[in-house]
Amino acid sequence: SSWWSHVEMGPPDPILGVTEAFKRDTNSKKMNLGVGAYRDDNGKPYVLNCVRKAEAMIASKKMDKEYLPIGGLADFTRASAELALGENSEAFKSGRYVTVQGISGTGSLRIGANFLQRFFKSSRDVYLPKPSWGNHTPIFRDAGLQLQAYRYYDPKTCSLDFSGAMDDISKIPEKSIILLHACAHNPTGVDPRQEQWKEMAAMVKKRNLLVYFDMAYQGFASGDINRDAWAVRYFIEQGINVILSQSYAKNMGLYGERAGAFTVICSDAEEAKRVESQLKILIRPMYSNPPLNGARIASMILNTPDLRKEWLVEVKGMADRIISMRTQLVSNLKKEGSSHNWQHITDQIGMFCFTGLKPEQVERLTKEFSIYMTKDGRISVAGVTSGNVGYLAHAIHQVTK
Amino acid sequence: AYRTDEGQPWVLPVVKKVEQMIANDNSLNHEYLPILGLPEFRANASRIALGDDSPAIKENRIGSVQSLGGTGALRIGAEFLKRWYNGNNNTATPIYISAPSWENHNSVFVDAGFKDIRTYHYWDAAKRGLDLQGLLDDMEKAPEFSIFILHACAHNPTGTDPTPDQWKQIAAVMKRRFLFPFFDSAYQGFASGSLDKDAWAVRYFVSEGFELFCAQSFSKNFGLYNERVGNLTVVGKDADNVQRVLSQMEKIVRTTWSNPPSQGARIVATTLSSPQLFAEWYDNVKTMADRVLLMRSELRSRLESLGTPGTWNHITEQIGMFSFTGLNPKQVEYMIKEKHIYLMASGRINMCGLTTKNLDYVAKSIHEAVTKIQ
Numbered sequence: 212s213s214w215w216s217h218v219e220m221g222p223p224d225p226i227l228g229v230t231e232a233f234k235r236d237t238n239s240k241k242m243n244l245g246v247g248a249y250r251d252d253n254g255k256p257y258v259l260n261c262v263r264k265a266e267a268m269i270a271s272k273k274m275d276k277e278y279l280p281i282g283g284l285a286d287f288t289r290a291s292a293e294l295a296l297g298e299n300s301e302a303f304k305s306g307r308y309v310t311v312q313g314i315s316g317t318g319s320l321r322i323g324a325n326f327l328q329r330f331f332k333s334s335r336d337v338y339l340p341k342p343s344w345g346n347h348t349p350i351f352r353d354a355g356l357q358l359q360a361y362r363y364y365d366p367k368t369c370s371l372d373f374s375g376a377m378d379d380i381s382k383i384p385e386k387s388i389i390l391l392h393a394c395a396h397n398p399t400g401v402d403p404r405q406e407q408w409k410e411m412a413a414m415v416k417k418r419n420l421l422v423y424f425d426m427a428y429q430g431f432a433s434g435d436i437n438r439d440a441w442a443v444r445y446f447i448e449q450g451i452n453v454i455l456s457q458s459y460a461k462n463m464g465l466y467g468e469r470a471g472a473f474t475v476i477c478s479d480a481e482e483a484k485r486v487e488s489q490l491k492i493l494i495r496p497m498y499s500n501p502p503l504n505g506a507r508i509a510s511m512i513l514n515t516p517d518l519r520k521e522w523l524v525e526v527k528g529m530a531d532r533i534i535s536m537r538t539q540l541v542s543n544l545k546k547e548g549s550s551h552n553w554q555h556i557t558d559q560i561g562m563f564c565f566t567g568l569k570p571e572q573v574e575r576l577t578k579e580f581s582i583y584m585t586k587d588g589r590i591s592v593a594g595v596t597s598g599n600v601g602y603l604a605h606a607i608h609q610v611t612k
Numbered sequence: 613a614y615r616t617d618e619g620q621p622w623v624l625p626v627v628k629k630v631e632q633m634i635a636n637d638n639s640l641n642h643e644y645l646p647i648l649g650l651p652e653f654r655a656n657a658s659r660i661a662l663g664d665d666s667p668a669i670k671e672n673r674i675g676s677v678q679s680l681g682g683t684g685a686l687r688i689g690a691e692f693l694k695r696w697y698n699g700n701n702n703t704a705t706p707i708y709i710s711a712p713s714w715e716n717h718n719s720v721f722v723d724a725g726f727k728d729i730r731t732y733h734y735w736d737a738a739k740r741g742l743d744l745q746g747l748l749d750d751m752e753k754a755p756e757f758s759i760f761i762l763h764a765c766a767h768n769p770t771g772t773d774p775t776p777d778q779w780k781q782i783a784a785v786m787k788r789r790f791l792f793p794f795f796d797s798a799y800q801g802f803a804s805g806s807l808d809k810d811a812w813a814v815r816y817f818v819s820e821g822f823e824l825f826c827a828q829s830f831s832k833n834f835g836l837y838n839e840r841v842g843n844l845t846v847v848g849k850d851a852d853n854v855q856r857v858l859s860q861m862e863k864i865v866r867t868t869w870s871n872p873p874s875q876g877a878r879i880v881a882t883t884l885s886s887p888q889l890f891a892e893w894y895d896n897v898k899t900m901a902d903r904v905l906l907m908r909s910e911l912r913s914r915l916e917s918l919g920t921p922g923t924w925n926h927i928t929e930q931i932g933m934f935s936f937t938g939l940n941p942k943q944v945e946y947m948i949k950e951k952h953i954y955l956m957a958s959g960r961i962n963m964c965g966l967t968t969k970n971l972d973y974v975a976k977s978i979h980e981a982v983t984k985i986q
Contacts, residue, residue, distance in 0.1 A: 213849035214792065214823050218696050221859035224866055227647060248643060256641045270635055275621040277613060278837045314680065317870035346866060353867040466644045467874035496719035497687055498680035502873035503838035505642075 225345055226585055233583040241581035242599055244590040247397070247562045248466055249431075249529050252596045257529070259464050261521040265511035279500045281491040283312020283472075287506040290513035291457055291472040295426060295440055302447050306480040309487040310472050311494065312501040315465075316427045316458030317346065319473040323423060323454050324354035325493050326475075331421060333386035340364070340376070340390070342587065344397045344425070347390065361389070364399045369555030369567050371401050377414060385419045393426035393455075394439040395561020398589035402432070402560055408442045412449050422451055427458040432561045434530035436462075436523065452476040459509045461562065462526050468505025529593075533562065536595040543604030551611060564590050572610040580606040613837055614802075614900050614933070615964045622900070624835045626892040630882045640878075645871045647862045649678020649843075653877035656884035657843035661797060661811055661826050668818050668847050675846040675854040677861050678872045682798045682829030683716060685844035689794060689825045690724035691864045692857070697792065698757045703727045706758040708750065710734035712958065714768045717761055717796070732760065735770045740926045740938050742772050744781070751785045757792065764797035764826065765810040766932020769960040773803075773931055779813045783820050793817055798829040803932045805901035807894070823848050830880050832933070833897050839876025904933065907966040914975035920982055934960050943981040951977040 223231065229245030251257045282288065288310040296303040313319030327337075337351045340363035348358050361383065362375030383389060391411075396402055403411060415422055424443050430436040446453050452475075459470040473490070477483040494500075512518045537557045544553050556564055568576070568588035576582040582603065584590045595603060616622045634640060648654065654676035659669065668674045679685035698705045707721045711731035721729055732754075733746025751760070762782075767773055774782060786793060795817075800810045814826050830841040844861075848854040865871070883889045905928075912927040927935055939947065939959040947953045953974060955961045966974060 213853040214697060215848060215853040215857050217700075218853070218856045218860055220856050221863050224647065224862065227644075227866075227871075246644070256643050258641050262642070266635065270631070273623075276623055276627075276836055276838050277621050278831075314869035314873075317866075318868070321868055346870070349863070350867045353864075460644075465642050467642050467871070469869065469871075469873040492719075493723075495683075496716060496723040497684070497868065498840060499683040499716065500681075500838070500840070502680065502840040502876065504873065504875040 229583050229585055236581050236583075238581035240599075240602060242583065242594060242603060244582060244584040244594040247461065247591045247593065249461060249464060249562070249593040250596070252532060252598070254594070254596050254598070257464055259522065259525045261512050261518045261525060262464060262508055264521070265508045265515070265518055268511055268515075269507055276503070279312070279503055279506075281494050281500050282487060283501045284503065284506045284510055286514055287470075287510035288312055288472055290510055292474055294429065294436065294513060295443060295455060295457055295474065296447065297437065297440065297444050300444065300447065302476050307477050307483055308474055309477065309483040309490065310474040311487070311490050312506050313456070313471040313473045314498070314501060315460050315469040315471040316425065316456055317350065317471075318469065319456035319458070319471040320347070320350050320425060321354065322473045322490060322493060323456055324351050324356060326490060327388060327421075328355040329493065330489065331388065334384065334388060336384070336387045337423070338383055338387060338389045340392065340396070342398060343390070343392070345585075347425075356388070359383075359387075363396075364401060364565065366567065369401075369565060370558060371403060371407070373403070373407055377410060380411065380414050380418065383418055383420060386421065388421045388423055389415060390423045390425060391442070393424045393429070393443050395428035395432035395563070397427065397561070398563050398585070398587060399565040400559030400561050400563045401565070403442070405441065408445060412446050412451060415446075416449060416451055422446060422453040424453050424455045426455060428461055428561050429457065430462040430523070430526040431530055434527035436526070447476055452478065459505065463509055463512065463522065465505045465508060468508065469502055470505030470509045533592045536592050536600060537564065539597065539600045540592075540595060540604055543601050544608060547604050547608035549608045549612065562591055562593050564592050566590055566607070568607070568611070575610045576606055579609075582606055613964065614832060614835060615967075617903065617967045619965070619967055622835060624893070624896040626883055626889055626896050627835060627879055629892070630879050630889065633882065634878055642874065645678070645874050645877070647865050647871050648676070648858065649872045650874065650877040650881055652885055653881040654678055654843060656881055657828055657830070658845040660807060660884065661800065661814055661828055661845050662818060662847070663808065663811065663815050666815065666818065672851045673848050673854055675848070675858045677844040677846070677858070677865065678877055679827075679842040679844050680840040680869060680872060681831055681842040682796065682827050683720065683842070684840065684869075685827035685829070685842040686717070686720045686796060687724065688861060688864055688868070689827055689844050690721050690726070691868075692861055693759060693792075693794075694725045695864075696857075696860060697759070706730050706755055708732045708754060708758055708760045710761065710763065710767070712769055713761065713763075714796075734767075735772065735936065737938070740923075740936070741929075742774055742778065744774065744778050748781060748785055751782070751789060751791060754789065754791060756790045759792045759794055760786065762793055762795050762813070764795045764800065764814050766799035766803035766934075768798065768932070769934045769956070769958060770936040771930030771932050771934045772926075772936070774813070776812060776816070779816055783817055783822070787820060787822070793822055793824040795824060795826040797826055799832055799932050800828070801833040801894070801897040802901055805898040805905070818847055830876070834880055834883075834893070836876045836879065839879070840873060841876035841880055904963045907963050907971070908935070910968075910971050911966060911975060914971060915978060918975060918979045920979040922982060933962055933964055935963055936960055937978070939978070939981060943985045946981045946985050947977055951980070953977055
């Protein structure tokens, strides 16, 4: 007999499992609107030009493959902090922060979660917006924390339930942990406006909450890196010492290279050093030190003026194509004769759109039209092209009319 | 990390070649790998550990999880065991780690949640070799179902491995007492220059019908340190059990790093799946192993010619990157302060730090330390 007889078969990952089902489908019209990976207008993965150039520069330098420090590539972590905080940020200039390289967004979130479990003794509770990225919950749970929620998405309007959110946040016990999506909320695409962020910051300060920002789409949401980081920077300026997770998977197309960073804003540089030492102690027994390739590419881009300029243009290009697909989807739905209000499709921002489709409708889309998305009605707009937007609109109209 | 005779890091020629191939291949992109990793990497990595003719592979009862280096493989394995071994979420299962061992072993299992971490006798300082009897006694006394971390070859830090005969004795006790073997294989090929020889223990356990884990690292044998290339090989009773195990490992991976980095795995997969590149790699590995073996024999012969008190055969009998010289902490301090030769307080030296240029100096310094300091 086996040691593993009692091990249950785990369910397929809800998000990544969609792609796997898509791959098995033989319908030529099939569409993968599941996982959030950018596609160009031909539906192909897009390797940024600035990435190719950075790779060529790196190859020509013939560097060795020695271990990185536990905290990662210094040029990368410093540039990451500057990208998030802004070069004029007092917190950045004074050095009262620590940034460690993480395994893309997931790894960075997990480092933070483990750090909170070990050092944030005031609370075990992490408050997530309802809904949030599916993987947030198991990440915090596996780290040993508990999950709570605050109202966020209003399914009636397909937009932000701001009064509900403020009401819930006002009741969160002091010194709890609250997670906020910095921009391009996943899965809804619904972001607070700047005046709303200001009110949330004031409330969060009043409740003395620890703020954990997840920023996976800086630059990718509006096309402007400063605009997308506005909330993070505003909170810090208000004296809220946030912790932050960044990903370069989408905004630099570095998905499989796992480039990310975890940052803690501290009271001063000395505290930052102590926090850094503890982060290293957490990281070492996870994977010793992080992978170089993605971080080196990102660092080359961020730190080389020409490449950085080119990157900003390319990330705006990706964001613009997404925005254009949203517009085309709405106009195609109108053309199909749909009487529903689809404004939320263009109001929402970033890679994802919460269509408002119900699970039964999603199932029909998959079974009858080979259109794949997650059960919650979330579509990855990045998977829409000018070639298939008509088909998508047609299919959505069929299941909603 | 390995160093050339000029004391420099060494990017393997086959790695440079394959990186260039990858860079020139416009069909490649940076898309996410599957959660468990690059399929060609996983299959090849496990094949390297278990052997082309492994019965476990033929019987389709092996699984692989691409991981962030050997450390990542150990951690995923530990997290799985914590949840699913010896009941569910049984953090009380004793974990046995050799005395001494790589210090991070302890941290990996502590952070995975295990509460009872113990040591098993391993290094006999008096005779500068394996304390086999102590080891076997500890296994006899260990509670059933305890987990034992075994170094597949080139024990870190002592460089002292059980002989095949000794491994057979170890396996017999473990089978009888229902102890779980978790191998750490960080030096396959790098230790002796032979992949098969360095994997002998793992393969023997598989042939004896054990279910086991083997955490593999390609940091040293491919020189891919900073690309974090590792693999957790799972050997089970049958395909169904392995499938279920992998599905649960996926869940653990998803909350740790979602999916692993692609660059290093691609380099290894490309190399291992091409007969020509594989031969080049084997040659590169042998170059590294041979240099280390040469340094060992040169150091030993110098110490013996100098008449340095004590016996020095352990220098050549030990294997891999490290050697437990037998120097005590005071002698080590002398080496560091007076001779500017850096080694661990345990007396562990990294053989890769020796070069034809510094052999004489190192030998003379050891001689001084041993004769001047007791």
